[in-house]
Amino acid sequence: MPVKIAPSILSADFSRMGEAIAKLNAAGADLIHCDVMDGSFVEPITFGGQMVKNIRPLTRLPLDVHLMIEHPKTQIKFFAEAGADIITVHYEACAKISPAYLRETLQLIKSHGVKCGAVVNPDTDVQKIFDVFDICDMVLIMSVFPGYGGQKFIPSALDQLKKARAYAQKIGRGDMDIEVDGGINANNAAQAAAAGANVLVAGSAVFGSGDMAAAISALRS
Ligand code: DX5
Ligand code: ZN
Numbered sequence: 001m002p003v004k005i006a007p008s009i010l011s012a013d014f015s016r017m018g019e020a021i022a023k024l025n026a027a028g029a030d031l032i033h034c035d036v037m038d039g040s041f042v043e044p045i046t047f048g049g050q051m052v053k054n055i056r057p058l059t060r061l062p063l064d065v066h067l068m069i070e071h072p073k074t075q076i077k078f079f080a081e082a083g084a085d086i087i088t089v090h091y092e093a094c095a096k097i098s099p100a101y102l103r104e105t106l107q108l109i110k111s112h113g114v115k116c117g118a119v120v121n122p123d124t125d126v127q128k129i130f131d132v133f134d135i136c137d138m139v140l141i142m143s144v145f146p147g148y149g150g151q152k153f154i155p156s157a158l159d160q161l162k163k164a165r166a167y168a169q170k171i172g173r174g175d176m177d178i179e180v181d182g183g184i185n186a187n188n189a190a191q192a193a194a195a196g197a198n199v200l201v202a203g204s205a206v207f208g209s210g211d212m213a214a215a216i217s218a219l220r221s
Contacts, residue, residue, distance in 0.1 A: 001175070001198040002198070003189075003193050003197075003198055003199075003200060003219075003220055004030035004031060004177075004198060004199045004200070005028075005029055005030050005031075005199075005200055005202060005206075005216050005219050005220055006029070006030060006031040006032065006033040006064050006179065006199055006200065006201045006202070007024050007027075007029050007032065007033060007201075007202055007203070007206040007207070007212075007216070008033040008034075008035055008149065008181075008201050008202065008203035008206075009021075009032060009033065009034055009035070009055075010033075010035040010046060010149045010203050011149045011150075011203035011204050011206070011207035011208065012207055014047075017051070017054070017055065018058060020207075021055055021058040021059050022058065023212055024059070024061070024206075024212065025058075025059050025060075025061065026212075026213070027206075027212035027213040027215075027216050028213055028216050028217065029061055029206075029216060030061065030062075030199075031061055031062045031063070031064040031085075031086075031199065032055065032059060032061050032062070032063050032064065033064045033066060033181070033201045033203075034047075034051065034052055034055070034063055034064065034065045034066065034084075035066050035068065035149075035203075036048065036065060036066065036067050036068060036069060036075075036079075037068045037069070037146075037147065038068065038069035038070060040069070040070050041068050041069050041070045041090065041092075041093050041146075042068045042146050042147035043147050044147060044148070048075075048078065049075070049078035049079050049081070049082040050082070052065060052079055052082035052083060052084055053081075053082035053083060055083075056082065056083035062085035062086060063083060063084050063085050063086075064084075064085065064086050064088070064179075064199075065079050065084040065086065065087045065088070066088050066119065066140065066181065066201075067079070067087060067088065067089050067090070067093075068090060068093075068146045068147070069093065070093050071093070071097070072089040072090070072093055072094065072105050073101070073104065073105045073108055076105065076108050076109055076112065076114075077112070079114075080109070080112035080113075080114045081112075084114055085114065085115060086114065086115040086116070086117060086137060086138060087109045087114055087115075087116060087117070088116070088117035088118065088119045088138065088140045088179075089102070089105050089106070089109075089116075089117075089118065089119065090118075090119045090120075090121070090146075091118055091119065091120050091121075091124055091128055091129050092120075092121055092124060095128075102118060102129070102132055103131075103132050103135065106118065106132055106135045106136065107135065110135070115137035115138065116135065116136060116137055116138075117136050117137060117138035117139055117140055117177075117179070118132050118136055118139055118140070119139070119140040119141075119142060119181075120139075120140070120141060120142060120160065121142050121145060121146065122142050122143065122144065122145060122154045122156060122157060122160075123145075125160075126139070126141060126160045126163050126164050126167075127163065127167075130167050133167060133168060133171060133173060133176070134171065134173075136176070137176075137177060138176070138177035138178070138179055138199065139164055139168075139176065139177075139178055139179070140178075140179045140180075140181055141157050141160045141161050141164060141178065141179070141180050141181070141197070142157070142181055142182055143157035143180050143181060143182040143183055143184065143192070144181075144182030144183050145182075146181075146182075149203040149204055150203070150204045150208075151182060151183050152183050153182065153183030153184065153185075153188050154182070154183070157180060157182075157192070157195075158191060158192065158195040159195075161178060161180060161192060161195035161196040161197050162195050162196055164178050164196060165178055165195070165196025166196075177198060177199050178196050178197050178198055178199065179197065179198075179199035179200070179201060180192045180197040180199070180200060180201065181201035182201070184200050184201060184202045184205060184219065185202070185204075185205040185219075186205065186215075186218040186219055189202075189218075189219045189220075200219055202215075202216075202219055205219060206219075
């Protein structure tokens with residue numbers, strides 16, 4: 001499967017977000033990954049729907065909204081109306097509410113005409129979300145604990161990716177998008193892709209480089 005690169009704007013200078021989006025458009029990004037943090041599910045607070053709404057007219061690229069928040073159901077409307085193309089929600093935030101909450105949230109996302117996905121942390125076995133693969137457009141395997149950019153890739157994510165890809169194939173969804181997020185760089189991107197990821201999130205590897213286009217093509221190859 002061709003690999004898609006999703007730079008994370010978490011690593012951008014928030015006071016110059018418009019410039020960052022223009023650079024990503026020109027540098028060959030495939031999606032724009034928007035990390036939403038609520039100060040509760042994860043320690044930091046980043047931004048809400050207003051940021052997505054303001055970015056929307058600046059790019060034709062799909063906006064990939066990663067919700068690291070408690071009670072995600074309450075926020076879906078805002079991100080859908082802001083122009084998200086895909087919204088992903090954490091298994092861990094949903095499971096603490098009720099066993100049905102994850103599927104209900106994914107259904108709610110789809111009811112807005114937005115693609116949906118489920119996310120697992122590094123210490124949550126991806127098997128826990130196998131029962132929602134049928135409704136997911138994408139699954140997201142975290143390769144760091146969410147909250148901060150610039151962390152080191154956790155190698156056990158490779159096994160999670162293999163299991164996710166194998167299960168997707170087993171249920172006839174071999175072409176499903178499987179995204180990996182955290183610590184991805186030019187040294188481990190190929191390994192992640194070989195394990196089954198076809199969407200690679202990269203914050204520091206893209207924004208920390210002087211040449212975004214070169215960084216993105218290095219990740220892609
Ligand atoms: C972590 C975020 C990631 C992060 C990736 O909580 O979900 O998207 O920004 O940044 P790097 O690529 O620097 O690990
Ligand atoms: Zn993310």
